[in-house]
Amino acid sequence: MKRTFVKLFFFGILLLFYSNLNAQNLREYYGNLNVLNANLNKIEYKVDSILNSAIKTNNFNDAIYISHHFSLKRYKLGEINTAIKYGKKEIIYYEQQKILNSNYANACYNLGRFYYKKSDYQNAIQIFTKVINVNSNSQKTAFSHGELGRIYDRLGQFYSAIDNYKKSINLLEKKGPSRFLFFNYVNLAKVYDIMATKKSYKKALKYFTKAQNIVETKGLKYKNLLSFYNGFASYYSNNETFDFKKAKKYHKKGIVLATIYQDSISLSTIHLNLGYIYLKQEELANHNVKDSLFYHLEKSKSFTPSFDNDKTIKSRYYSILSDFETYKKNYNQALIYRQKALETNIPSINKVDVVPSLLDLKNSNDQHFLIGTISNKANILDKMFKENGNPEHLKLAISHLKVADSLISYIQEEGNEERSKLFWRGEASYVYAKAVGISHLMNKPDLAFYFTEKNKGIILTEGIRDNTENKLPKQIKERQRLLKKQMLFYENAVKKADTESLQKVKQNLFFDSKQKYQVFTDSIKNVFPEYTLSKVSSSIISITNLQETLDENTSLISYILNKDDTKNPTLHGLIISKSIVKIFNIKKPKNVINLISEYRAIISKPFETINESNYFNEVSNKLYLALFPNKENIPSLLKKKLIIIPDGELQYIPFEALIIDQKSKQYFIQKHQINYAYSASFLTYNNNIKRKYTTNFSGFAPVSFKHNNLSKLKKSANEIETIYAQVGGQQFLREEASKANFLTKASNSEIIHLATHADASKNPWIGFYDNKLEAHELYASNISSELVVLSGCDTSLGEIIPGEGVMSLSRGFFHAGANTVASTLWNANDKSTAIIMAEFYKNLKRGLPKATALHKAKLNYIETANLSEKAPYYWAPMILVGDGENIIYTSLSFKFLYGIGLLVLLLMFFFFWKYTRIRH
Structure with a gap:
């Protein structure tokens, strides 16, 4: 027994020695290869042979080492496909051994970079997400969030880009200033700059300033510093933030730096940007800068072959020339230059009268630029028509706007982040408004109607569809709703955070909850593909179908x-x-x-x-x-x-x-x-939803409030009591008018009436006795009422999102499933509101449609009110949004006539039956 054990021991030692020798031989053999050999096929064959040998002998360490080393070497040579092939092999070897450590995260990070370089963004997203999920290397996690920020920026999903940049920044700031932190500051600032709103410009300046602080305290690589100078100069080149001297100052710094490093591409870009700010100077300050403008444009062009080989530089060059000629009203020349900008990106579009296809535009890396280029081309054609009256210019203009519309729809359908969709709705608004104007000139009202509808409420309609359709199992739907509720809660918490440190904490919580929601939503797409198909962009109602729904009096x-x-x-x-x-x-x-x-x-x-x-x-x-x-x-x-x-x-x-x-x-x-209404399409879709109710009326009047130091609404209880006496149902007064009672007992009511305080500011809310219901909570609720009456202040107000509508409390109830919402446009007077509401419900009870009931209630008030209280201030704030024709209560006379009619039909049937029996 002892002799056997000794033999086994020495056999194990020999086996271990042989394994180490084999490992040494494989690595040595690989090391002796010229991996930079220009003959890729030959070197790949040898590397594959070594890897096969390693796998056959279960020598995964060597396989990992060799595939890792070889992928990086070929990446540096610019052979992206080969780098990807061996980067994938490295990850497979790790996963086969169930090794998910920091080295695995590093391998995934490298592969993500390879995919990014190839512009294969979907695969890059998956791989960088793997790095984050491993969570074993905080630095690589931070870098991966930064890379995801760059990808989402490229895809036009700007809010997802912002979230990832912020997450990366929060992780990197803990370790102090660094090159990567600087890089994320600059990139985040650039995204805010692109979004071009007053709020976003403030945030852009904030992060450019943070980047500047690192410039002053830490040495940076040339490319990073140049990116900062270009970014800051771009910030001062916008209409809203235009500062010619500061923009020029940062561009000059960039020129000095690029000259030192003999970077012709950067020099060409900077001179192009200088030309742009000279054009802005002429447009905004009315200075004659033609000589300076053309000097910098020609200087940009002189850096060949960089200028000729870079599509971005070349297309921007022609775009600036086109803008200049448009400004000077030389429209023919402006059109030629705009066409060249388009042709640079899509070579097949080589004539002015050729319209790009959606496929052409999908394949572009700069869809945001292309939408602007196509829209500007249509704008020039419109101006040319107004000069010479040639109808062909209008036909060509509308064809370009149609394809821009298709690209915008494609971008929105590809993304699942609502805030980014809202951004694109704003961008699309210009396209649709321009198309309506051209449709008017062409005398094509059907086309004008289509573009008008595309400009209104599309995302709201999709949200209602998502919230009310029941194509998912109940437990899946509920899980999705809870995850969405959590995500919206933290998103709102970020807005309310009053210090930067608290905002960072809330931002991390929001990001994590958003990731969970998106992972869950993506899993639904895989398991329930029919559900995904049902969520494609809502169709626009045709003008013919709309006319069929209108009666002769509407x-x-x-x-x-x-x-x-x-x-x-x-x-x-x-x-x-x-x-x-x-x-x-x-x-x-x-x-x-x-x-x-x-x-x-x-x-x-x-x-x-x-x-x-x-x-x-x-x-x-x-x-x-x-x-x-x-x-x-x-x-x-x-x-x-x-x-x-x-x-x-x-x-x-x-x-x-x-x-x-x-x-x-x-x-x-x-x-x-x-x-x-938000739109005719929204109105039609929403009215066709089947709604079920367990009670006819739920009224809420807190009267007094335990939060926000809100004043008492003494007449609000009388308002609810009067309505309740007329229609029955359930009423919740004073402490019973709690937020919990609203969420649990009112969601299945045919009518919900809220006589309370409300706020339409940055974070809209409705007041209940114990707490307030914030607008974001409505977006994760299911309140499929026929009518919601918001008898509070400013409930129809909110931020206007171009191309979508007002982000109001009223909209929140529509998203939750309501068919009609009565809401207010300013601080409603509680006395006059109570009078009008009592008459409104009396009219509803008589069997009048909703719009007619409110109309007659207001007219009655105007006719009967004291002279001092006849002003529109008292009766005009309450408006009815949504369907106005459905009848909630059938009147007694109608019931009587219906009963008589039914009796007559029964008698006719009886006599017919009796007559046929006698005949037989």
Whole structure:
């Protein structure tokens, strides 16, 4: 026994020695290869042979070492496909051995970089996510978040880019200033710069400043420093933040640096950017800078072959020339240059009259630039038509805008991040408004209607579809809802954080919850593909189908406002009735916007003097004449009932209170019944949802509040009690009007009525007795009521997102599943609101449709109120959004007639049956 043990021991020693020798031989053999050999096929064959030998002898350490080394060497030679092939092998070897340590994370990180270099972004996302999930190397995790930021930036999913950059920054800041931290500061600032809003510009400056602090304290590589100079110069080149001296200063620093390193590509880019700021200087400050502009453009062009071989530089060169010629009104030359910019990116588009295909645009690495280029080409063609009247220019312009629309839809469908979708809705708004203007010139109202609808409420419709359709198992749907609720909670917490340190903590929690939600959503796509197919972009209702839904007494009027072109904003209206479609142009949109501001300022408070009343009448009448021009034409097309789809600032005003005649002082409401909608497509889709209820009415009136130092609403309890006495159901007063009761007992009510405080500021909320319900909570709720009445303050107000609508509490209830929402445009007077609401419900109980019930309630108030309380301030804030025609309560007379009709049918059937029996 002892002898056997000794033999086995020595055999083990020999085996171990042989294994080490074999390992040494394999590595030595690989080391003796010339891995930089130009003959790739030959060297690959030898490396594959070594790897096969290693795997056959279970020598995974050598296999990992060799595949790792070889992939990096070929990557440095620019052989990306070969690098990917061996990078994948390395990861497979790790996973076969179930080794998921920091070395594995490093291998994944390298492969992610290879995929990024190849522009294979989907595979890169998967691999960098692996690094993060391993979570064994905090540095590589931070770097991976930074790389994901770059990828999402390229894909146009800017908020996902921001989240990843911030996560990377939070991890890297713990270790102090570094090159990678600087890199993320600059890249994050650039994303905020692209988003081009007042808020985003402030954030861009914040992160550029942080990057500048690292420049001053730590030595940086040339490329990083140059990226910073270019980024900061770009920040000072925008319309909103334009500072010619500062932009020029940073570009000059970049030139000095690029000259030292003889970087011709960077020198060409910087001179191009200098040309751009000279053009801006001429446009904004009216300076004659033609010589300087052309000097820098030609200087940029002189750096060949860099200029000729770089599509980005070349296309921007032609774009700047096109902008200059457009500014000088040399439209033919402007079109030629814009065409060259497009052709540089897509060589097959080699003639002015050739329209790129969606496939051409999908394959581009800079879709954001292409949308702008195509839109600008259409804009030039539009200007050319106005000069020479050639209709072919309009046809070509609309063809380009159609393909831009297709690309925007593709980008939105590819992404699943709602904030990025909202950004693209804003970008698309210019395209759609321009298309409506051209459709007007072409006299194509059907086309104008399509683009008007594309400009409104698409994401809301998709959200409602996601929230209300039941194509997923109940437990899956509930898990998805809870994850979404958690994500929205932390997103809101980030907004409310009042210190930078707290914001970082909340940002991390938000990011983690968002990752969980997205992983779960992605798993749904794999397991339930039919659910994914049902969520494709909501279809736009055709104008013919819409007309079929309208009765003879109803018109729909939709507005579209374009403020992107600050010098020449446009405003169009579209009237649709059963038999008529008409598009019209509203002149002087700037004046209209100013009138809206004046109108809203004076209407949202009581009149204290006759002069104030007269001033209101004057402003209100001017606004009416502007919005319904051509007295003999447009107003005559309007039916008794109107569905109004406003846009931009028009969403902040009640059309009911417009004065249609200054002499008689007749209000618009006295001639027309009005309800509002986000879009015709949204209205149709939402009204077709099947809703189920367990109770007919749930009313809430907290009266007093335990939070936010809110004042008492003494008359609110009377408001609910009066309605409850009329319609029954359930009422929750004072401490019973709690947030928990609302969420658990009101969600299945046909009508929900909230008589309470509300806030439409940065973080909208509705007050209950014990706590407030924040808007984000509605987006993870299911409240499929037929009617929600928000008898609070400003419940229809919020931030306007171009191309989508107002982000209000009202919108939150629609997202939760409501069909109609009655909400307010300013601080409602509780006394007059209670009177109008009591009459509103009385009318509903009589069997009147919702819009008619509110219309008659307001008219009754105007006729019966004291002179001092007749001002629109008292009766105009409450508006009805959504379906206005459904009847909630069937009247007794209707029930009686229905019963008589049923009895007659039964008698007819009885006599028919008896007659047939006698015959037989």
